[in-house]
């Protein structure tokens with residue numbers, strides 16, 4: 001069961017331009033026009049992706065418009081950031097912001113994160129994994145589409161180094177509880193006290209957090225440490 005419904009169509013205007021002109025610098029597997037179909041996990045390799053191969057790797061799952069990934073990459077030039085997203089406009093937006101920020105330590109891959117973390121990325125390759133404001137699938141009949149579940153936690157545990165961090169956030173209370181239950185039940189992670197965490201200061205304010213707050217929903221952060 002996929003955690004996303006659509007990947008988007010052909011782009012126009014500045015998004016199309018960002019992909020066409022700069023796609024090859026940032027987007028994994030981009031062709032000459034900056035277009036790439038959703039990458040098959042077996043086509044993916046970390047080899048040669050970043051200028052500094054030894055820098056700690058941060059994976060952002062469902063990076064949306066790329067505001068978090070680009071801000072972090074710009075503030076942390078000694079780290080590599082791989083943004084994973086299926087939504088084409090989001091990829092183009094990320095490239096646009098990456099160009100503006102002139103970052104060289106960021107790459108974007110259009111792929112299903114569940115498959116990428118499940119088997120395509122090498123074991124223990126990442127220092128951090130982020131899952132911020134994943135699609136909430138609030139209707140009961142859609143809950144099985146939620147990304148954060150026991151299987152996904154195993155995939156995150158596989159790619160995280162020992163001592164690595166999985167940061168999660170949501171504005172949906174019951175999804176927050178689901179996240180907390182998943183990480184506290186996992187033998188691969190430990191959490192702080194009751195499983196909730198204070199807002200991570202490294203997290204930028206994206207429109208999903210703003211929307212949740214404006215609608216009166218509390219923001220829940222969960223931080224899990226790989227054992």
Ligand SMILES: C[S@@+](CC[C@H](N)C(=O)[O-])C[C@H]1O[C@@H](n2cnc3c(N)ncnc32)[C@H](O)[C@@H]1O
Pocket residue numbers: 003004061062063064065084085086087090111112113114131132133134135136147206207208209
């Ligand atoms: C609600 S948005 C949040 C975006 C961003 N994290 C933020 O806070 O602004 C969730 C994003 O996750 C992406 N997504 C959902 N399932 C995914 C998957 N399996 N692999 C990659 N991206 C996924 C969606 O396309 C969407 O852009």
